[in-house]
Structure formats: C-alpha cells, structure tokens
Amino acid sequence: MDFLRPASWEEALAAKAEHPTAVPIAGGTDVMVEINFDHRRPAHLLDLNRVADLYEWEAAAEDGDTLRLGAAVPYTRIMEHLRTELPGLALASHTVASPQIRNRGSVGGNLGTASPAGDAHPALLAAGADVEAASVRGTRLIPIDDFYTGVKRNALAPDELIRAVRIRKADGPQQFSKVGTRNAMVIAVCAFGVALHPRTRTVRTGIGSAAPTPVRARAAEEFLNAALDEGGLWDSGKAIPPSALKQFAQLCAAACNPIDDVRGTADYRRHAVGVMARRTLTWTWESYRGTRRTSEGVA
Numbered sequence: 001m002d003f004l005r006p007a008s009w010e011e012a013l014a015a016k017a018e019h020p021t022a023v024p025i026a027g028g029t030d031v032m033v034e035i036n037f038d039h040r041r042p043a044h045l046l047d048l049n050r051v052a053d054l055y056e057w058e059a060a061a062e063d064g065d066t067l068r069l070g071a072a073v074p075y076t077r078i079m080e081h082l083r084t085e086l087p088g089l090a091l092a093s094h095t096v097a098s099p100q101i102r103n104r105g106s107v108g109g110n111l112g113t114a115s116p117a118g119d120a121h122p123a124l125l126a127a128g129a130d131v132e133a134a135s136v137r138g139t140r141l142i143p144i145d146d147f148y149t150g151v152k153r154n155a156l157a158p159d160e161l162i163r164a165v166r167i168r169k170a171d172g173p174q175q176f177s178k179v180g181t182r183n184a185m186v187i188a189v190c191a192f193g194v195a196l197h198p199r200t201r202t203v204r205t206g207i208g209s210a211a212p213t214p215v216r217a218r219a220a221e222e223f224l225n226a227a228l229d230e231g232g233l234w235d236s237g238k239a240i241p242p243s244a245l246k247q248f249a250q251l252c253a254a255a256c257n258p259i260d261d262v263r264g265t266a267d268y269r270r271h272a273v274g275v276m277a278r279r280t281l282t283w284t285w286e287s288y289r290g291t292r293r294t295s296e297g298v299a
Contacts, residue, residue, distance in 0.1 A: 005047045009134075012051055012161060017136045020158035022046040026054065026072040027104035029097070030113040046161075048072060054108070054163070057082070065169050068132070071108025071162045078107075086167055088123035088174030088193050095119050095178045097185050108162045111147065114154040114213070121148070121214035122193030123176050124165065125206030132164040133157075141166065148213035172196035173287035175280040178208075179272045181263070189264040192252070192276035196284050201225070201234050205277070210256040210269045220251035220277070237292040240285055245278050252277035 004022060006012040016022055022044035025031050034040035048054055054072035067085055069078075075093035079102070083090040089107070096102050096119050110118040111131060124144050131142040133156055147155050156162070174195040180186035191208035203224050205217045227244045228234055253274035258266040 001042065002044045003047060004044055005050065007050050009051050009053065009163070012046065012048055013134060013136050013159075015046055016161055017159045019044045019046070024048055024112060024161055027074065027101075027106055027109050029101050029105040030109055030115070048161075060166055063168075065171075067167050067169055069107060069165045069167060071111075071164055072106045073108075075102040075105055075107075085169040086123075086127070087170050088126055088176050088195055089120060089167070091174070091176035092119045092123040092178075092191075092193065095176070095180075095188075095191075107165055111154065111162055111165070112156075114148055114152050116148075116151065116211060116213055117188045117191075117209040118214070119178065119188060119191065119208070122191050122206030122208045123174070123195075124167070125214055125216050126174060126193040126195035126204045127167050127170070128195075128197075128204055130166040131155075131162060132166060133160045134163045135159040135161070139163070145216065151212045170195070172198040173284040173291075175284045177276040177280050179264075179276070187263065190256075190258070190269045190272050190276070192273055192280055194277070194280045194284055196288055198234065198288065201229065203228070203281075205252060207252070207255060207273055209263075210258040210273050212257065215255060215257075217252040217255035217277070220248050220255060223251055224248050224281075237289045239289070240281070245281060248281060249274040249278040 004015045006015050023031055023042040024046045026048045054070045057067055057069045057073055060066040060068045075096050078093045079090050096105055107120045110120040129144040131147050133140055133142055142155050149155055176193045178191040179189045188209040190210045193206040195204050203221055205221055207215050253270040256270050256273050258269035260266050
C-alpha cells in the first residue's frame with residue numbers, strides 16, 4: 001500500500017487523477033477501521049491532512065446566506081462554532097461516536113463513505129445541501145438528493161474529491177434524532193432529521209439507516225407542506241393538528257425500506273422512524289411558534 005501525501009489541493013487533485021483508485025483519508029475514522037479488519041486493501045492512500053483549506057468554513061462567495069464547509073472540518077468544530085448557522089448538523093455531530101472521533105471525523109468523510117448509517121446524512125438531506133466535488137477537470141456541485149447512488153456508493157467520479165459542502169444557513173428550527181443501543185460509540189439503528197424552511201414555507205426530512213441509502217420522506221413532506229399551507233399555520237403559528245402529526249409520521253415510516261440485522265429489525269426501524277418523525281416535528285414546530293410569539297411581542 002503506497003501512501004500519498006500532497007501538500008496542496010492542486011497536488012491532491014493531481015494525485016487523484018494519476019491514481020483514481022486512491023482512497024482519501026483525513027480523519028480516517030471509517031477507512032482505518034476497514035483496513036484494520038482487512039475489509040479493504042487499497043493500492044494507494046491519499047492523505048489530505050496537509051490541505052489546510054479543507055479544515056475551514058466561509059460564506060459562499062456568490063451567496064452570503066450559504067455556508068461553504070470544508071470537507072475535513074471535524075464534528076467538534078461544527079458543534080462549537082456552527083450551532084446557530086447549522087443547528088441540525090450540530091445536533092447530529094453530538095451523536096457521533098466519542099469525543100476523540102468527533103475531533104477527527106468530518107462530514108466529508110461521512111459523504112465519501114456514503115454509509116446509510118452515517119450520522120450527518122439526515123441533517124444534510126433536511127437542510128438541502130450541495131456537495132462540491134472537484135478534479136483536475138474542474139468543479140461541480142452535486143445536490144445532496146442526487147449524491148447517494150447505492151449502499152456505500154456515491155456520485156463522485158473516480159478522479160474527484162470532495163472539497164466542501166454548501167449548506168444554506170438555517171432560517172428556521174431544525175432537529176435530529178437517533179436510535180442506538182447506547183449513547184456513544186454506536187452505529188445508528190435508525191436516525192431522522194427535519195428542517196423547517198420558513199422563507200420558502202417548506203419542510204424537508206432526512207432518514208438514515210432505514211434504507212439502502214439515506215433518503216427523504218418526500219410524500220410526508222408534500223403532505224405536511226400542503227397541510228401547513230391550507231391551514232394557514234405558517235402565518236397563524238397555531239399548533240399542528242394531531243391528525244396531521246400522525247399522518248406525517250406514518251408517511252415517514254412508509255418511506256423506509258429497511259432490513260433485519262444485528263442492530264434491529266425492519267419493523268422496529270419503521271416504527272422508530274415514525275416515532276422520531278412525530279417528535280422532531282413537534283419540537284421544531286413548537287420552536288417556530290415560540291420564535292413567532294417572541295417577534296410579535298417585540299413588534
């Protein structure tokens with residue numbers, strides 16, 4: 001196994017072009033596990049630790065409301081510095097393994113591995129992120145909805161690397177929930193993310209570890225968007241009717257396509273996703289109602 005250690009982004013892209021099967025490594029929290037258990041033996045490892053801008057974030061040049069998050073920014077820094085701008089992702093970051101792994105693991109690593117159980121995926125789907133992929137041929141943005149192509153497969157070309165993730169700063173409450181056998185060092189049995197987008201008056205979801213890929217509950221979103229609009233709830237700030245909460249939860253559960261494995265049964269995963277969908281929607285909507293009441297009181 002050869003170890004490639006570029007000193008710059010340009011050198012990294014050149015190395016990936018020359019060795020398309022090279023496996024990128026920054027935190028190594030997924031890759032090293034596979035290598036240690038001899039599940040993977042790549043010919044080349046591409047160490048990105050010296051590429052400094054992968055560890056930074058900034059407002060996107062063309063849109064001040066969008067944050068450009070470097071692929072190697074560790075979960076700990078998201079929790080500490082981006083809780084306001086990316087609340088759903090910050091909540092998901094809290095559930096990642098142990099403090100040591102949160103200090104090294106990153107969203108870019110989650111995306112590169114593309115495991116359906118990755119903790120960042122539901123939050124990215126709910127937020128409506130874009131993945132910035134680059135090669136010596138140029139840079140392109142891949143909508144998060146198109147990024148996951150199969151079990152541990154993604155839409156990257158062989159010569160591409162993930163440089164950043166672009167996420168609009170939250171304009172409404174976001175939530176994340178995860179079911180596991182314990183609170184730390186555990187792979188999700190299933191996970192759920194939801195984000196309210198008052199600016200566009202839409203709701204987006206994300207489901208993890210309950211289908212071959214991370215997925216959105218699109219039918220549930222369409223139902224809820226219509227219910228909120230028809231009931232005038234965005235303007236009135238009234239509570240969502242229990243019948244609508246129940247229907248939303250059922251549609252989220254129906255969006256799953258899980259399997260039975262050592263962590264849980266398919267039936268349990270569907271049930272748990274429905275429960276998490278109802279609870280997280282209740283939490284986010286109550287937060288939205290509270291914000292409206294506060295702003296109206298100030299006015």
